[in-house]
Amino acid sequence: MVSHSAKIAEGIQDLLKEMAPAVPIHLAGGLEDGTIGTDVNRILEVVEQVDEAALILSDIGSATMNAELALDLYEGDKDVQFYDGPIVESAFVAAVSAGNGMNLEQIMEQLKHET
Structure with missing residues (x-):
């Protein structure tokens, strides 16, 4: 979760913990x-x-811009994706989808249809 405000990021995290507690x-x-x-x-x-x-x-x-740049600079081997959509709605869809066992590719497709 990348936000200009730590409080916004923490608030979204709090919301998602209620909806998908097992998703980090x-x-x-x-x-x-x-x-x-x-x-x-x-x-x-x-x-x-x-x-x-x-x-x-x-x-x-x-x-x-900084999230996209970080993704460009990332040299690891984990699958890391960026989705440019409304942060609260996208986070909700992604967390619930992950909590229901969807992989990253499936979550990206879900986001394209839901947000």
């Missing part, structure tokens, strides 16, 4: 010092911490 949600919200913004290096660090395939979602503007 990783956050790159706000800047290291707690201010508003995004940082490509922070996003990349979070991506590298993920154990399996990962889906990156972002809120607006430079968060999307």
Whole structure:
């Protein structure tokens, strides 16, 4: 979850824990010092911490740009995808789909039809 605001990212994580408690949600919200913004290096660090395939979602503007850049810079071997859609709705669809056993490719298709 890439957001300019740590509070927004945390709020979405709280919502998703209720809907899909077994699905891990990783956050790159706000800047290291707690201010508003995004940082490509922070996003990349979070991506590298993920154990399996990962889906990156972002809120607006430079968060999307930095998420895409982090994906371009990622050199690992995990399947990491980015979806550019409404963050809350996309996160909900993705988490519930993952919780129901869908793989990343299936989730991406679901997002294209649902958001």
